[in-house]
Amino acid sequence: MPMTVSAPIARLVDLEDSDQDAFCSTIRSRRRISARDDVFKEGFASRYISLILSGWAYRYKQLEDGRQQILGFLLPGDLTEASPVNGYLLDHSVGALTDLICADISHEALATVCLSRPAIQKALAGEALAMSSIQREWLMSLGQRTGTERLGHLLCELYWRLGRIGSVQAETFTLPATQGDLAAALGLSTVHVCRKFAELRELGLVQTSWKKVHICDVAQLQALSCFRPDYLYFSEALTGGHGWAAHGPGRPPAHEDDIFSRSNVPRCRRLRSELEAADFSLLRELGRSGTSHCGAGYSVPGAILKAYCQSALNCRMAALSGCFGRNEASTIKI
Structure with a gap:
């Protein structure tokens, strides 16, 4: 139980066993919620927050005509709120995506334990920061x-x-x-x-x-x-x-040039839909500055492409660069 409960507050600090026990002591009850039922409904006067122990939940807002926007997914170990204010009215709903079990924690109990346990307070602040950061990244996705x-x-x-x-x-x-x-x-x-x-x-x-x-x-x-x-x-x-900072959990770090270690022109062609006209113009310029212009496309030395993509601000070009060899020339059909 301590491992599950401590998950949301272990992002920035490793909590001592006594801190984990203190956090567990704030749990007042547990609830089982069926898939597609609400954990909290918009407008609820919040007196407690919930910790997801098992299953998935999601934040959402819904218009009067039923149209719905999912604002985020909550996984086991996530809190529905990391910096609660007692009695505030929820401006969104939290629903159960699957059957789930959650533990309810009163705002008063959480405030009390944070006063006596600075490590918990620090970790909760980190959790709130991460929640806000994820929301900003989702907004970036929707916009750009x-x-x-x-x-x-x-x-x-x-x-x-x-x-x-x-x-x-x-x-x-x-x-x-x-x-x-x-x-x-x-x-x-x-x-x-x-x-x-x-x-x-x-x-x-x-x-x-x-x-x-x-x-x-x-x-x-x-x-x-x-x-x-x-x-x-x-x-x-x-x-x-x-x-695993660059590659994901459980993956060993790769050499910095590994992403350029193979040529995959068919994949490059399939990425064409992600590029804009300006990107192809830049590729043509790289081709002309390289070895030669081919009838079927442009031959771009891998070293030139790598140097360009490392300095480019265009993320689409950075994604495309992984399809080219590191040292050999590669041909892209345009």
């Missing part, structure tokens, strides 16, 4: 990322968060959200989500089966999705500890 990038970014985020609690095995995790749920989270239609999954499968980046997602190439998916894990505020992501 393409549909493929949105889906890939969410899969990377879930991969990291689930890996943090030991729920990723052999780069595979359970995804109980339906395509309709993902559409409501990503600001896409259900048909669009289906097509974007198909694109990621075609690129060889993910495999899907009944409620399971296998990420075939974590580094490539992160590059394609403009994903950086530091916004999750895991200590490992911030410091590079445990050797």
